[in-house]
Amino acid sequence: MSDQRDDNIVKIRGLCFARGQRRIFDNLTIDIQRGHVTAIMGPSGTGKTTLLRLITGQLLPDRGEILVNGYHVHRSSRAELYEMRRNIGMLFQNGALLTDYSVFENVAFPLREHTNLPDRLIRHVVLTKLHAVGLRGAAQLMPSELSGGMARRVALARAIVMDPDLLIYDEPFAGLDPISMGVVVRLIRQMNDALGISSIVVSHDVDEITAVADRSYLLSDGRVVASGRPGELAKDGSAIVRQFMHGMADGPVPFHYPAPDYSAQLLGRDQD
Amino acid sequence: MGLLRDLLFTFRAFFETFGALSLFLLRLAVYTPRALVRRFPLIVAQVHNTGALSLVIIMICGFFVGMVLGLQGYDTLSRFDSEDILGAATALALLKELGPVITALLFAGRAGTALASEIGLMKATDQLSAMEMMAVDPLRRVVVPRFVGGVVAMPFLAAIFSTIGIAGAFLVGVGLMDVDSGTFWAQMRNNVDPEDVWEGVFKSFVFGIAASVLAVFEGYNCVPTAEGVGRATTRTVVLTAIAVLVLDYIITAALL
Numbered sequence A: 001m002s003d004q005r006d007d008n009i010v011k012i013r014g015l016c017f018a019r020g021q022r023r024i025f026d027n028l029t030i031d032i033q034r035g036h037v038t039a040i041m042g043p044s045g046t047g048k049t050t051l052l053r054l055i056t057g058q059l060l061p062d063r064g065e066i067l068v069n070g071y072h073v074h075r076s077s078r079a080e081l082y083e084m085r086r087n088i089g090m091l092f093q094n095g096a097l098l099t100d101y102s103v104f105e106n107v108a109f110p111l112r113e114h115t116n117l118p119d120r121l122i123r124h125v126v127l128t129k130l131h132a133v134g135l136r137g138a139a140q141l142m143p144s145e146l147s148g149g150m151a152r153r154v155a156l157a158r159a160i161v162m163d164p165d166l167l168i169y170d171e172p173f174a175g176l177d178p179i180s181m182g183v184v185v186r187l188i189r190q191m192n193d194a195l196g197i198s199s200i201v202v203s204h205d206v207d208e209i210t211a212v213a214d215r216s217y218l219l220s221d222g223r224v225v226a227s228g229r230p231g232e233l234a235k236d237g238s239a240i241v242r243q244f245m246h247g248m249a250d251g252p253v254p255f256h257y258p259a260p261d262y263s264a265q266l267l268g269r270d271q272d
Numbered sequence B: 001m002g003l004l005r006d007l008l009f010t011f012r013a014f015f016e017t018f019g020a021l022s023l024f025l026l027r028l029a030v031y032t033p034r035a036l037v038r039r040f041p042l043i044v045a046q047v048h049n050t051g052a053l054s055l056v057i058i059m060i061c062g063f064f065v066g067m068v069l070g071l072q073g074y075d076t077l078s079r080f081d082s083e084d085i086l087g088a089a090t091a092l093a094l095l096k097e098l099g100p101v102i103t104a105l106l107f108a109g110r111a112g113t114a115l116a117s118e119i120g121l122m123k124a125t126d127q128l129s130a131m132e133m134m135a136v137d138p139l140r141r142v143v144v145p146r147f148v149g150g151v152v153a154m155p156f157l158a159a160i161f162s163t164i165g166i167a168g169a170f171l172v173g174v175g176l177m178d179v180d181s182g183t184f185w186a187q188m189r190n191n192v193d194p195e196d197v198w199e200g201v202f203k204s205f206v207f208g209i210a211a212s213v214l215a216v217f218e219g220y221n222c223v224p225t226a227e228g229v230g231r232a233t234t235r236t237v238v239l240t241a242i243a244v245l246v247l248d249y250i251i252t253a254a255l256l
Helices: A047-057 A078-085 A103-114 A119-132 A146-158 A178-197 A206-212 A230-234 A239-245 A262-266 B002-038 B040-050 B051-078 B084-124 B127-133 B138-174 B181-191 B195-219 B225-253
Strands: A008-017 A022-033 A036-040 A064-068 A088-091 A164-171 A198-203 A213-220 A223-230
Touching: A008 A047, A008 A198, A008 A239, A022 A064, A022 A198, A022 A213, A022 B195, A036 A047, A036 A178, A036 A206, A047 A064, A047 A164, A047 A198, A064 A198, A078 A146, A078 B002, A088 A146, A103 A119, A103 A146, A119 A146, A119 B040, A146 A178, A164 A178, A164 B138, A178 A206, A178 A262, A206 A230, A213 A230, A213 A239, A223 A230, A223 A239, A230 A239, B002 B040, B002 B138, B002 B195, B040 B084, B040 B138, B051 B084, B051 B138, B084 B127, B084 B138, B084 B181, B084 B195, B084 B225, B138 B181, B138 B195
Parallel strands: A036 A198, A036 A213, A088 A164, A164 A198
Antiparallel strands: A008 A022, A008 A064, A213 A223
16 A cells, blocks of 8 residues: 555556457556546447456456555455455446345445444434435335336445445446436536545446536547546547547447448358 | 367366366355354355255155155065065165255255356346445355355255155055055164264265355356356256266265
8 A cells, every 4th residue: 555645546557458369458547536526438348347347456457557545456465455445436337236135225235244333323324325315215125126227326325335435437327317317417426526535437428427527538449549628528629539529420430340341242252 | 189179178177167166165165164153144044045945845855755765665675575674775765865865956956056046147237246346255245155055954955855755655655555664663763873864964965065066156157147147057957966976976985
């Protein structure tokens, strides 16, 4: 561990990572500032979720260094890694609620595992967190009884129950209706500011990210192609940024997957 | 050359899996003592899941296996005018062999598949990753209680299987085939030693370890997709059946 009170809660330096022959990250460098909502954007398949797994120590990089809250993630022992994760709340894409437990028990889970708090106090804390996400009334429901948006809010309550320093959201808007999306956008901002924490939001929903993020990084081909305030990114002149920010079907990220010549294939010449 | 290469690849894959399974079992064994203290309620719940919920299938199968043993035993023994020893013969067959072996096979089909698919689905739906991210080791929280629950439940299930089986054999032998009731029990008491009972208990304990570790190993290491979970469930049954029958031969040969 090094000094925890750095301006940047996460520092990524020269990160290289490959899956088999496929290079995902090539010399990636990113800083996540304390107290800010930082967005990591990029087309599907650029390795956004992989980056989150590297930051949280679920994957090992081939080269480079990641510091989270002062911990050298990939040089830490298992115990140190778990210590680090106690200060991180993570919201998975599908919520990842424990299906055998009620909403209340899901939110209480980290408290029961890591503290010896009496039941009355646990109840108090859990209800407070559920109230913050507007689901105090759903405490006794089972995960199978929740809508996608509700499940994500319960997961958010669970992520903040240990009062973490860093909240990580993996595609928090995917598959939500506009109302649920609006609620989640508001909650991300609210949680960050009210709890005085830092947030990383991985997403490709440009409008929502623009509404919530203080700073954005746009990834493509394993590196950062643009960074800055979301508004600045929208004005960026480079082709890849323009294509992504304006949702253009074709551009540097081609519409067509690499394929042989169309007419030759239709006429069967490619089989000769 | 191709065949030789395939053969070498298969052998290598087998030993790699066997090594990984052994290390996995070692980790479970190391974590078990603490789990017995810290996670006792979870273990009790798993004994209920794997044991109590398997009771119906174990009792029905035990009863019918016992009845068939009564019929076949009577038919075979009467050819040698030895039908009086039906009680001893069925008891020895059930206690030493059929009880532990069939219980383990039924356990793999009922509880083993449930364990593998449950853990596999937890993996596929990111529940295990979520635990990791909450600084909770899923191996200690999810896998160890299920493993210990299975190991504890198996000897009891085998004992119940054998007891019901003997009752089934008694019903057929004495009720239908007119073997003398007193002779049935007296022959059993005279010819079944405590060592025979302990052999069965030991076997069911070993089979319990094998069936449980295979189920949780397959679930924990499955490919986290619908197909991967399905394959893990199938492999659990197949591998447990092979492991139980191989172990049965080894233990029987060692104890004779």
